[in-house]
Amino acid sequence: MSITKRTSLFAMLIMVMLVAAACGDKADNNAQTEDTTKTETAAAADTDATKTEDKENTEASTEPAADEEDNSQNVELGTTEKGSYTNDYFGVSLKFPEEWEFQDAEGMNELTSASSDAIAGDDDTKKKQLELSQAKTLNLLMASELPLGGQEVGPSAMAIAEKVSLLQGIRTGKDYLEATKKFMVDSQFPYDYKEITTETIGGKEMDVMQITMDAGDGTTITQDYYSTIIDGYAFNFIFTYLDDASKAEIDNIKKSVQFK
Template sequence: MSISKKASLFAMLIMIVLVVAACGDKADTATSTDDTTKTETATAGTDTDSAAKEDTENTENTETATETATEDNTQNVELGKTEKGSYNNDYFGVSLKFPEEWEFQDAAGMNQLTSASSEAIAGDDATKKKQLELSQEKTLNLLMASELPLGGQQVGPSAMAIAEKVSLLQGIRTGKDYLEATKEFMQASQFPYDYKDITTETIGGKEMDLMQITMDAGDGTTITQDYYSAIIEGYAFNFIFTYLDDESKASIDTIKKSVQFK
């Protein structure tokens, strides 16, 4: 089924850039609120406040050291290994299989596609463009496999895996938190999606939160995306499965059944 290239990119890649932008926005808001609180505390000027401030600074120093150590640990994060028909990642403890005839992209290829999608989404909005650029810096593109050529004139079933570093400042503690932030951002941006309630599903032996969205492709076809999310090792680890009809859904169901978490 032929769909415009813009619709193809929109359907297959927008979830990646939007979800990280949504959580990046939450981080910016949290940081702004935190800065305001510190300013108000500093202007209080009492001895008690000074003592409290010293305690706070000590706590913040400890938290900073912890965060630095955490950031250092991220150097050991691996993007995983994608081969013909399979993906495996020891860091996140996950593996899956997809049809051997499907096309797949490595991290470099995924980065190029998501950058193209970001430009289409941001347009001339400099603020949104900067937000998308910053959010992508925290994102690990792990897997992109598709039945049809990626970024081409047609949309078919596909499977993606991405992970984004999250922190308590963002208020992201569960996969559901991550998906709700995504939904809020997308609704505010007035993207043409219909949403089902977020539910929980076990996939590969791991409980993950699930948000299903649909989009009218404009030719009588409905594009469906199942977005799974769970917090693993300080990252929001996500699967994005795309399908259009019963046949392509059957292909995706087979991939889901192959997922294994250690």
């Protein structure tokens, strides 16, 4: 697989696969800590008060958080048309060049599934992580100047949302992006990273992480990851560009973003 093609697959999938991999580990660690605490408490004193406290903690841990109860039933994937995307649930809209190609949710699912197979390879653990993450992820928008899933990388814009929980340690867009970076570094992706900053886009403050990668032909691929928490979801934009001309196109898309 050429580095350009491989980069294209990473660009499509990296945010989709993130939280299950990074935050799943946090959830497991939290569970292990809780089990250890319970064991030590039981060994110290098996009193009625301890039993009552354990029962209350168990009941509390099984109750859904207020932001997770029913809102997933009302989430919509939005509407993608030639040159525009609108989503009333997340209260966002944007415009992209009318000549660009775009995919609906079904098409995005097919592309990310293909990317998942290519990236996971024979790693069963990664396969399970990817499957879990895809099950929690809403593919909202994928628009690109060049054919999607093709052999070349061009400027593109993506929007995805993933259900998150405070139990996973994801409270802000910065938390989400830090988990993204950790996953990339641990997976030895050949990226260079800039510090996470904040930026107001379309009237909403979002956390931003920029990464770059040498495409191997003298071209540098840049991706800007924007993330914020909306109604219990990590809502994300991924903007990809390669040079000043494609950056100008992406800047125009960013300027068109509006949050209600």
